[in-house]
Every structure is written in structure tokens, then in C-alpha cells.
Amino acid sequence: MQVEPPAWSPAPAQAQAQAQAAALLEEAADLLVLHRDFAAAVEKCEAGCDSLAAGAGHGPESSAEVKCSLCVVGIQALAEMNRWREVLSWVLQYYHVPEHLPPKVLELCILLYSKVGEPQVMLEVGSSWLRDQTNKSLSEYGSLMELYLLQVLLPLGRFEGAEELVCGCDVLDSEQQLAFLGTIGESRCQWSQREEMRSAAEEQHDVATESVLGALSQKLLTMLRLLRKALRSMSSHFYSLPYKKMLLATFMLYLVVVRLDPASPTSLPFIYKLVQLFRQAWAAVLSPIHKPPIRK
Template sequence: MRAEPPAWAPGPAQAAALLEEAADLLVLHRDFAAALERCEAGCDSLGPVPGPVPGPGPVPGQERCGPGPVPGPGPVPGQESFAEVKCSLCVVGIQALAEMNRWREVLSWVLQYYHVPEHLPPKVLELCLLLYSKVGEPQVMLEVGSSWLRAQGNERLPEFGSLLELYLAQVLLPLGRFEGAEELVRGCAVFDSEQQLEFLGTIGESRCRWTQREETRSAAEEQQDPATETLLGVLSQKLLTMLTLLRRALRSMSNHFYLLPYKKMLLATFLLYLVVVRLDPASPTSLPFIYKLVQLFRQAWAAVLSPIHRPPIRD
């Protein structure tokens, strides 16, 4: 009696085909949206990652072949290829999202397939750390990186040391989290004493540079405040002087117009309005009337202005 293949076997084959298609769309055709769709379809076809068998027992799908215990605990056959295909799909999906300038969605998109940060593959975590550091948002990976590095089992991975160093350089130190960085290095069993001293020295140098930048920034702000106050004081003094001169000019004009008889001034204004606005000088019928108005305007002008300040009027 032939053994039936595991229930999850068609998943990796279908996901691998979708992965190849997504890679072609990403690299060759530059169709990022279509590549992302293939990655999502491939991850959905895989479903949850199969976990290791906890002890001796039949592998799912072998019950019909007769009894036959598994020779000990270990991963399910095909589990490594399953995880690699899913990781590769997420890597292509991350690149597609970044190309479409949708980098803010990367972390949430990845976590919908791995659910918790502790289960992220090292390659996916590395891409997320580099991406959010490049766009100037390292704080997004602060809790995710800490959870992954503190999770039991991840220390045994060969990529753990490089990921810890990347997390320190790209997240903790740029954010000024020096105490957390020192605690993480001291509690890491992967590094020996010499490596720990080297990392602690790097953290100390970064702390000194951070302190110097903060002191320089504070000094610049303190110097800028007096300069701003001086500039504002000069502008305020100039504005006050201009307002004073304007007030004096208005007062002088009001005093001059107050001395003129209001009735005569209104009559002169009305006559000038009739000549300039209401009459058409180009019309022949308006010439005698304009001449009379000019005579009246001369009389009003002579009555308004005193003989001392009367300007000469020429015909």
C-alpha cells in the first residue's frame, strides 16, 4: 500500500511557483503590485509553518501505511523548504512594498504571516532593520528587535550575533538607548568577554558623541535667543519711530485742514468733482459751462486761501 503525501506538500510546490513568478515580476518586469500579489498568494497557500514533532510518533499521513514510529524528535521532513519558501516570499514582498514607497506597511504586512516578532526569520528581520533605519524611522523596530533578540532559541541561530550588532548600530545607538544597549550586550551569551568589551567601548564612544551633540545644540540655542531678542528689539524700536513720525504727520495735516473753512473747502471739492468726473471736456456743448465753472473755482480758490499763501494763477 503506497503512502500518501503529507497534506501540506502541495503548498510549498505552489508557493515555489508563485515565488518564481513574483521574482520575475519584481526584477524583470518591474511590476511591483503584481509581484506583491503573488507573494501574498504564496504565503496564503502555505498556511501556518509546521512545527517539530514533540516526540516519537507517526508522521501525519503515514497512519495508513501501518505502524512505524519516528526514530526520535526532530523537524518534519520538508519543513526547512517550507520555511525557506515563505521567507523568500516575504523578502520579495518587502522589496516590492519598498519600491512602491509603501515602506510603512512592511512590518505589519510581515507580521500577518509570522504573527509575533520572535518567529521572524533572520533575513526578514535584517531587511526590516535596514529599511526602517534607511528611511529614518528606527523606533519602529525598537520593540520588535528587542523581542526577537530576547526570545529563547534565537540565540542558537548563526545569524544572532550579526543581527544583534545590526540592532545596536541601526536602532539603539541612533535613538540614544545606551543603557539598553549595554544591558543587551552584557546579557548576551553568544559574545565572549573580549567581544563584549569591544561592543561596550563602541557604545561608550557613541554616548560621548551624543553628549557632545546635545551640548553643542544647547549652546547654539542659548546663543540664538539673545540674538533673536536683540533683533526683535531693533525692529520694535524702528517700528515705534515710524509710528511716532506718522502720528506727527497726521496731526500736522489735521491741524492744517482744521484751519480751513469747511463750507468753502466742500464747495471747491464739489466744483472740482463736477469738472473732472461729471463733464466730458471733449463735448463742444460743455465748453461755455466749463469756462463758468473755472471762474467759480477761481473765486472759491481765492476765498479759501489767504492772500499771503495764495499761489499765482495764470490764464
């Protein structure tokens, strides 16, 4: 007569998958801690999770623990490579829905996204997990609810949602609910104070910016006035020069530079005379203008 294995013992294929996943977990842990090869550690974790998924059914409790440990090692390795944005999607590809996440994995995800300043990533995931009736029977439910409250809801200013969560939780007794509500009230007051300080700082910054812009505008206007005055002075001085003297100087310069060939021997005496005349004309042009005396 053939003896059937006990109901709790895993099937041969499932036992083999569990053993393979456990070996991969050990290798991944060594790669993470000892060798600091984070990419290889993630690959080992993925291979271990795939091995468990290939087994029949959900497997015994030990398989669930191995799978949870593989995900924990994988999360740490991804975080070490600064690939924390991939963590949640990476975990959900093995657990499919947030309600099925193990408490340890959910805790690690909340702490990770809170540390990097992105707690909103865990807003819907944590809410779905906490609303699940099966999860409410877990011993870790109370601590996870507190962690979600302190690390996700309150930093995001979700005070009404936090109060609804606490008041609607049957797991907490009245004393625990009052303690959580007190924490929510203190956080609300601190949030209001920070908002007031931020508004006051923004107003001071706006006033300082307006004063700086006003000073710059005034300086620019003054520079434009000075520039206009200088241009007017130059133009009046230019127009005050005798027109005939300017025309003579221009014509003589044209003869010397354009019309005459300086290399020709016959042009030297004439060039000398033109130079003399040009100097006299130039001196006359640049001489100060004497205004006629004003008769009284």
C-alpha cells in the first residue's frame, strides 16, 4: 500500500523550486553584503522569485518567507543603486496587488519612499493594504498603520484622511485612538505654523524683489538720461563746426589718399603742399569756436 505524503509537505516540484529559491536567496545576500554587487544581487532575487512562481500553487508558508526575503534583498540592492523609483513596480510584479504585500515588504517600501522624500508613492498602496480585512488580522497591522500615518499621511498634510483611518480602525482601542488623534492634532498645528512662516517669507521675498527692481529701474533711467545728454552735447558740437572747413578737409583727404599716387616722383612737391594745407585746415577745424561777444 502506497503511503501518501502529509498534507503539509510540499510536492516534489514545489520542494525543488523552494530549495532553488533558498539557494538563490543565500547567493543574493552574499552579493549584497559581502561583494557589494547590487546588480547581480537583483538578478539572483528575480531568478528566485521566478523559481517559486514556477511551482504549483501558492506553496507552504516557508516558500512565502523565502519570497519575502528575496524581495527584501532586492529592494535593498535597488536602493543601493539609486534605482528606488523602480522598487514598487518591481515588488508588485511578484505580488500583483498591494493587498498581498507582506508586512515586512510594505514597511520597507514606506520607509524607503519616505526617506527619499516621495511619500505620495505609497499613498494608495498603503491605503489599499490597510483596508483589506485579511491584513487587519495580522499582528503587524497596528505598527504598519502607525508607520503609514506618520511617514505618509501626516507629511502630505492628509489630516482628514488620517482621522478617518484612526476612527474607523476596529483594531485600535479607545486609548490608542486618542493617542493617534492627539498626534494628528499636533501635526496639524505644526503644518499651519510652517504654512504661515512660508507665506511670510514669500511676502518678504516679493517686497525685496520689488525694491531691487525699483532701484535697478531708477539706475537705468538715470543712465539713459545721462546718455541722452551726452549725445545731445556731441551732436550740438558736431553741428557747430563750420561746414566749409569740414568740406575742405574731406576734399583734401580724398585728393591725398585716392586721387594721387604717392609712388610717383612728380607728386611729391604737390603732396607736401597739400599736407601743409591739410594741417592748417585740420587745425582750423579742431580749433575752439569763439562766440561773438554779447553786446549789452
